[in-house]
């Protein structure tokens with residue numbers, strides 16, 4: 001396989017954003033297992049897109 005997945009934002013185990021029932025909050029989950037809860041999708045995606053910096057090669 002020569003597909004380069006590093007820029008893909010979809011698919012299992014990559015980046016996920018889920019709504020937390022009972023609240024207005026969203027939780028983002030990185031493929032490395034880190035999670036972040038924020039009040040809106042913009043904040044979650046800002047974190048997700050910035051967070052992978054530092055994962056290493």
Ligand SMILES: [Zn+2]
Pocket residue numbers: 030031032033034051052055
């Ligand atoms: Zn991560």
